[in-house]
Amino acid sequence: MSTEFHRIRRLPPYVFAEVNKLKAAARASGKDIIDFGMGNPDTPTPPHIVAKLVEAVQDPKTHRYSNSKGIPGLRKAIAGYYDRRFGVDLDPETEVIATLGSKEGLANLANAITSPGDTILVPNPSYPIHAFGFVLAGASIRHLPMHDGMDFFTALERATKHSVPPPTALIVNYPSNPTAEVCDLAFYERVVDFCRKHKIWILSDVAYSELYFDDVPPPSILEVPGARDIAVEFGSLSKTYSMPGWRMGYAVGNKELIGALTRIKSYLDYGAFTPIQIAATAALNGPQDCVAEMRKMYKERRDVLISSLAAAGWDIPSPKASMFAWAPIPEKFRHLGSLEFSKRLLLEADVAVAPGIGFGEYGDTHVRLALVENQHRIRQAARNIKAFLSKSNLTDPDYVSPMPNAAQ
Structure with a gap:
């Protein structure tokens, strides 16, 4: 065999x-x-988040199946965070979904939107799931070389011009894992303008958006007018609240992409354990010291x-x-x-x-x-x-x- x-x-x-x-x-x-x-x-993990988990898990009602797209309170908390942090107004019902860490969300969205042979544009180097989530979905990866001195938009234009079939999606990740590179809103504006012109979906990973050391915090691509027409963004509570083992993340943005992820997740899981989602809600809504x-x-x-x-x-x-x-x-x-x-x-x-x-x-x-x-x-x-x-x-x-x- x-x-x-x-x-x-x-x-x-x-x-x-x-x-x-x-x-x-x-x-x-x-x-x-x-x-x-x-x-x-x-x-x-901060004590008030752990305390909320302990409180929630003592209620037997929370031991049942949860909601694959996330409990309503958590989706509202994610939307509230985006409003406070980025000035982005999201609909918790259609533009927000909770995921089992950002990694799971990205891999399942890749499966939801990819046909065998589709071309996906991925920076290189990049976090492995950015490329291999799509590889597992049957896509062909076109790497954007990001070695020293290489301009992102030069690589993007070249890859788009020479890709057959034309690219389906582009991955962006700022602050970057592994390179720690950051970008500003003007960078995202150029990305959105380019991808709208070429009909390319954008998948943005901002898992490290709260780990910044300058006075100006990293932006969200969804701050760009019109970005939600073509972009979805993935985030995580793992690093922000020191919750890596809790496996709590989210995706927000374009309704079609969020709908596709919601549909495929409905076949695959019932969401994170409800007490974890309740504790994650407390993390987002609670004190941010x-x-x-x-x-x-x-x-x-x-x-x-x-x-x-x-x-x-x-x-x-x-x-x-x-x-x-x-x-x-x-x-x-x-x-x-x-x-x-x-x-x-x-x-x-x-x-x-x-x-x-x-x-x-x-x-x-x-x-x-x-x-x-x-x-x-x-x-x-x-x-x-x-x-x-x-x-x-x-x-x-x-x-x-x-x-x-x-x-x-």
């Missing part, structure tokens, strides 16, 4: 799994790994990471937003590629990072560092990395890193 399943064959090997396997083996052997690899918040504190913590960690690594001999651009630093591999190690560099950093400096190749071929000159360790451990990582960078034999192409024994 064949196990060469069609959709599985379209997925490349998950490169993060190689680093994760080495990380697990190193920890099993007793090493203390400082882990910047996964964007997994290390701080607890916790968000300001979260933002302050990540900014302080960012500053320590950038300054301590600079002192260690590794200059990294300071991100303006997100919980990531997009770090160019030091020049003398660049020939290794991001996966091998990540392995050696793990095995010889006890520091885990995410190899850039995991976000697309144009990410292979970088690694991603997540700000999920405290300041003390960030400084310890910098000391370890300084010793690692000073090892001259690492530039020897015949040098092989010592591998831990996975059986230990």
Whole structure:
């Protein structure tokens, strides 16, 4: 019996799994790994949100099936957030849907709107689900190279001109995962103008819209007049309220796209556990001091990471937003590629990072560092990395890193 399943064959090997396997083996052997690899918040969910979950779960009525599009109170809370934050007025019934994290929503919308062979425009590097949600739906991906010095609109125009069939949808993600790049409203205005002209749907991912470090917060594409004619936007409570394991996200915007996602989700799930949705409502409607504190913590960690690594001999651009630093591999190690560099950093400096190749071929000159360790451990990582960078034999192409024994 064949196990060469069609959709599985379209997925490349998950490169993060190689680093994760080495990380697990190193920890099993007793090493203390400082882990910047996964964007997994290390701080607890704010107490008032947890308290609301506990209160809700004690009501047996909440233990029944929920609503696949989200309970009305949560959809109203999401609409209220968009009104306060972006000045965007949304209809909770037709322009808002709750999702099991933004990742699930994007993947299910891809299935809802994609026919086999459709062309989808995706920046490269980008978060894997942006491309592979559509790959799993049978689409062909046209990458927009976003390596150093490449202009987004030059790449967009070229890809649109040479795509057969013409593109169905475009993915945009600001603040970006993994690059931490940000954009302004004028950028979105150009995107909307271009996509309206070429009849291209826009799927915008703003999961990191509240993790910004400058005075001007990142905008929403829905602030652009006419954007809702062609755009839908995905967000998440995971990073904003330190709720990653709760799996609570949303999609808002164009009624046709929200309707398509609502219909396909009605066949696939009954929504998140109702107490989680009630707690998410409390997060959005309740005091927002916790968000300001979260933002302050990540900014302080960012500053320590950038300054301590600079002192260690590794200059990294300071991100303006997100919980990531997009770090160019030091020049003398660049020939290794991001996966091998990540392995050696793990095995010889006890520091885990995410190899850039995991976000697309144009990410292979970088690694991603997540700000999920405290300041003390960030400084310890910098000391370890300084010793690692000073090892001259690492530039020897015949040098092989010592591998831990996975059986230990």
